[in-house]
């Protein structure tokens with residue numbers, strides 16, 4: 001188990017604390033369209049404020065590639081955070097992130113004040129993890145807290161480089177929670193342990209499939225990626241998503257499941273459509289029997305029952321990737337059936353971030369899950385069994 005020092009192990013009264021958050025939120029015309037990541041960061045911020053620390057927040061947003069692009073400014077985040085906290089979060093507008101404006105804003109802080117720095121990716125050094133920017137960031141504070149789980153798979157100045165120049169590096173509550181849930185699930189799961197994978201491509205989940213086949217009791221594969229498995233076994237898949245180059249890999253994984261005595265469940269039927277559209281004509285056919293001119297866009301009703309049955313007695317379930325093209329209501333049925341099955345089980349249910357989290361929330365099952373990760377890429381790398389640089393950089397207990 002990972003045993004990192006956390007904000008509970010320190011009291012920052014009177015100290016300046018640099019807190020790396022993941023405020024990489026979706027923006028439309030300057031408005032935040034999903035503040036989940038901001039809400040998730042509140043417990044750590046509140047703890048440090050109640051200690052009487054001077055709380056300096058930082059994050060990246062988007063990929064400005066070293067340019068101070070106004071549309072990727074963190075200014076809207078300061079406004080929304082102030083509302084959520086009921087306390088002013090002063091925004092340190094500064095093209096250099098740690099330039100004269102930021103330093104001035106930090107200099108006048110009182111205990112319990114909060115300042116938010118500008119987008120760390122305005123500095124070109126950030127993503128290259130170069131010492132110049134790491135030192136600049138470290139110069140602002142005495143203590144470093146990393147609460148940016150969503151960024152933990154990156155080794156950048158603001159989450160990894162900076163720790164070289166700080167005496168105290170701890171994780172925040174969000175980071176701790178993500179490590180506890182994902183780490184426990186993968187490394188010390190209550191069994192039966194079931195993993196459900198979906199989404200578009202096999203190629204984006206190769207290491208996840210391999211790693212999970214060493215850990216789980218049951219592996220369920222649905223969504224677009226299942227057609228490559230179907231084709232590999234001699235099925236016809238029409239115009240469905242297919243990665244021909246990965247058919248051999250699919251066969252290898254089927255063998256690995258057998259060797260490891262993992263029950264591998266693939267769709268037994270599929271909803272096919274004559275067009276990639278919510279108005280398409282649809283039919284249900286057996287898996288591997290999709291005619292030319294048609295494409296599979298969701299799992300079929302028998303598969304919904306099969307998958308729901310497989311999670312019924314599970315103790316731990318990890319899910320990443322939708323079962324079909326769920327953005328169109330006609331093809332969201334399978335994803336919803338799986339979400340409902342998870343909501344109905346007593347198992348610990350953990351949802352990988354990104355599209356899966358969006359799907360669960362848009363279908364209204366978000367509050368029925370034990371844990372929905374705030375990390376997309378980061379949660380995937382956790383499931384791949386990789387050590388995340390952002391986690392590794394924090395002090396051990």
Ligand SMILES: Nc1ncnc2c1ncn2[C@@H]1O[C@H](COP(=O)(O)OP(=O)(O)OP(=O)(O)O)[C@@H](O)[C@H]1O
Pocket residue numbers: 198199200201204223224225241296297298320321322323324325326327352353354355356357376377
């Ligand atoms: N049968 C299918 N045909 C076409 N598209 C599909 C099918 N099944 C799933 N998809 C699409 O796959 C996309 C999600 O795939 P992706 O691999 O990105 O999932 P994810 O792992 O949940 O996302 P993230 O990587 O952001 O966590 C969705 O846009 C969905 O519409």
Ligand SMILES: O=C(O)[C@H](O)COP(=O)(O)O
Pocket residue numbers: 022024062063150151154375376377378
């Ligand atoms: O949204 C994410 O997955 C994280 O904030 C990381 O962002 P990145 O993929 O731009 O590094």
